[in-house]
Amino acid sequence: MRIIISGGGTGGHIYPAVTIAREAAKLADNCEILFVGTKHGLEADIIPKEGFSFATIEVRGLERRLSWQNVRTLFTTVGSVWNSAQIIKNFRPDVVIGTGGYVCGPVLLAASLLKIPTIIQEQNVIPGITNKILSRFVDKIALGYQDAAVYFTKCRPEQIVVTGNPIRPEVMSAKREEGLTELGLAPDKLTVLVVGGSRGARSINKAMSGVYNYFSGNSQIQILHVTGQSEYNSMVGNSKQSGIELSSAGNIIIKPYLYNMPLALAAADLAIFRAGAVGLAELTARGIPAILIPYPFAAENHQEFNARALEKQGAAVVIIDKELTDSKLIDTIKRLLGNPEVLSSMAKKSKELGCPQAAETIARLALSLKKP
Numbered sequence: 163m164r165i166i167i168s169g170g171g172t173g174g175h176i177y178p179a180v181t182i183a184r185e186a187a188k189l190a191d192n193c194e195i196l197f198v199g200t201k202h203g204l205e206a207d208i209i210p211k212e213g214f215s216f217a218t219i220e221v222r223g224l225e226r227r228l229s230w231q232n233v234r235t236l237f238t239t240v241g242s243v244w245n246s247a248q249i250i251k252n253f254r255p256d257v258v259i260g261t262g263g264y265v266c267g268p269v270l271l272a273a274s275l276l277k278i279p280t281i282i283q284e285q286n287v288i289p290g291i292t293n294k295i296l297s298r299f300v301d302k303i304a305l306g307y308q309d310a311a312v313y314f315t316k317c318r319p320e321q322i323v324v325t326g327n328p329i330r331p332e333v334m335s336a337k338r339e340e341g342l343t344e345l346g347l348a349p350d351k352l353t354v355l356v357v358g359g360s361r362g363a364r365s366i367n368k369a370m371s372g373v374y375n376y377f378s379g380n381s382q383i384q385i386l387h388v389t390g391q392s393e394y395n396s397m398v399g400n401s402k403q404s405g406i407e408l409s410s411a412g413n414i415i416i417k418p419y420l421y422n423m424p425l426a427l428a429a430a431d432l433a434i435f436r437a438g439a440v441g442l443a444e445l446t447a448r449g450i451p452a453i454l455i456p457y458p459f460a461a462e463n464h465q466e467f468n469a470r471a472l473e474k475q476g477a478a479v480v481i482i483d484k485e486l487t488d489s490k491l492i493d494t495i496k497r498l499l500g501n502p503e504v505l506s507s508m509a510k511k512s513k514e515l516g517c518p519q520a521a522e523t524i525a526r527l528a529l530s531l532k533k534p
């Protein structure tokens with residue numbers, strides 16, 4: 163079995179691709195996999211680390227308005243469809259899978275023109291523009307949320323399958339004790355895991371400075387904060403300036419990025435997250451209560467829709483980005499951690515929403531498309 167898989171830009175498109183690829187490799191004999199991404203997306207860092215072959219194409223994202231930039235993008239896209247077709251002809255895949263992000267547009271389009279079976283996976287309640295366009299060409303569309311189906315009404319019903327969002331198997335298998343030890347966390351404290359999506363979140367980082375101040379040295383609560391690569395140094399610097407020496411506070415660990423996120427999730431008693439669909443799939447698969455602060459500029463505000471779906475079920479508390487302040491965040495953390503019954507009810511509701519088998523379902527669907 164030979165598979166090309168493409169998805170990129172952010173972790174929310176890349177990890178689903180990695181997970182589906184791994185699952186397909188488990189299920190099919192002699193599975194050969196090639197990833198196609200761009201040189202500039204996070205995938206160029208993550209995919210080689212994950213041990214997969216990696217090819218790149220030049221491609222740009224469309225702006226959501228009429229502009230000269232879009233005209234230039236269309237020309238680049240024609241070139242990238244051509245380059246994708248060359249990659250596909252050389253690799254000769256049985257199926258091509260796309261997990262979103264503009265890079266998979268030309269790849270899946272070229273595959274469809276070459277009559278190779280295709281499947282896309284849409285993670286969000288409101289689909290991305292690339293997947294909306296591709297839905298007219300591909301054989302199957304695997305949805306993370308049932309609610310997304312209304313955006314694909316022009317598709318044939320048999321094209322659409324609601325599968326949930328794929329999560330890495332390590333997210334389920336990671337053990338709390340191992341997570342605590344690996345990340346240098348204390349076993350007798352409640353752990354708050356703070357992650358602003360795969361690229362970090364400025365407004366969450368800003369509010370966290372106040373949270374550090376308040377909880378620094380606390381004997382019951384510890385914080386593991388992932389700042390994103392670009393703001394890590396300034397977060398460390400700002401904390402020093404405001405008199406908090408993170409290395410001696412004893413209960414605050416900050417990291418630019420976590421390559422071992424499943425261990426961090428295993429150690430978490432409460433999460434403070436943006437509302438990227440894959441992050442949410444991981445939280446619900448493990449049943450972790452959460453404070454969600456959706457990224458307000460995500461296309462069509464889709465993160466808020468993702469977050470509200472958890473809030474509606476009692477699995478999360480939502481704070482809107484423009485209402486986020488240090489004190490609001492501190493009060494919400496105190497209210498939840500100080501109330502074990504509320505926390506465990508949220509954990510239960512969260513777990514009910516989890517879909518840990520999604521990756522296997524999607525991989526089986528992809529494999530079933532292979533022509534005899």
Ligand SMILES: CC(=O)N[C@H]1[C@@H](OP(=O)(O)OP(=O)(O)OC[C@H]2O[C@@H](n3ccc(=O)[nH]c3=O)[C@H](O)[C@@H]2O)O[C@H](CO)[C@@H](O)[C@@H]1O
Binds near residue numbers: 419422437444460
């Ligand atoms: C700004 C924006 O438009 N973001 C989108 C992007 O989110 P983004 O990539 O930020 O978010 P997700 O939360 O969906 O996925 C992040 C993934 O990266 C992993 N991770 C993150 C940080 C880290 O240090 N280590 C690590 O491994 C997480 O465990 C998860 O697997 O794609 C998602 C899925 O289409 C969308 O829902 C988001 O709206």
